Amino acid sequence: MSIEYVPVSEGEQEEPIELPTEEDGSLLLSTVAAQFAGASGLKYRAGGRLRGLRLVDERLSPPAEGWAAHRYWCAFPRSSPSPTPRPRCSDLIVLGLPWKTGEDAVREYFAAFGDLLMVQVKRDAKTGLSKGFGFIKFAEYEAQLRALGRRHMIDGRWCDVRIPNGKDGGASAHRKVFVGRCTENLTAEDLREYFAAFGQVTDVFVPRPFRAFSFVTFLDPEVAQSLCGQDHIIKGVSVNISTASPKRERGGGGARGSQLLGWGLVEAGGGAARVFNWAGDAWPQQPPHSAATPHPALDKPYLKYE
């Protein structure tokens, strides 16, 4: 038997593509799938009825009357009830809320990103004063993606939306990379813009004062992992990317005493001036909440900056 060409289309209405048979007169399913990805068989119309082609060992057999008597189109697997289980929304933490901002304002702000299932502003149990952070949950994952993809100006302050620690099985470690050999002119915005080409960036951390490294967190852990070990040139600077090791798992003591900035540091005096010596970048590492806008309950002196 010689090779002949069989007209096959994706659906009954579409334009056919002619596919070659094998020497034995069969048509390989792989030949069909090469043109129609995911096809699982072929069917045709015989009289008024639909008929399916016999398929054995990946070979489609012609109908008794031969290939030329019909034209054929593809059968596809019945789409499973949940073809691609969409990622589910998680609670999101909103950091850096102004003290005055309550649930209503948070809800009103984030409603622009999508329907909200939950809004919380965390408050001190005794005083009822805001702790400066809260939690939200969207109904749609797309809304969550939109909110994670940028920073947020709420009641006059830049706020960050992140996937909370502890949820997500602590997977944030796998979503984050350490960017070494940074120079001082590499801003958080530069990094976000550069790394966005590899996948959605959910967080950029650039220590202040300058420390020659940064952290970039991606939505997809595979993106983060794929970058590890590489050198990249950003704005002419060759940076090195490696895994972000958990905060505490690194030895050495040194300047570790100043971990708890914030209220306590204010009264520490000496080093404070340097600590608050940030520059106004586009992706500002905002001044510590308490120093920039003292909590109304704070009656202690705090360090002002200009």
Add this chain to the structure above:
DNA sequence: GTTGAGCGTT
């Protein structure tokens, strides 16, 4: 000058 701020009374 290569490892980070802050994380939920249920």
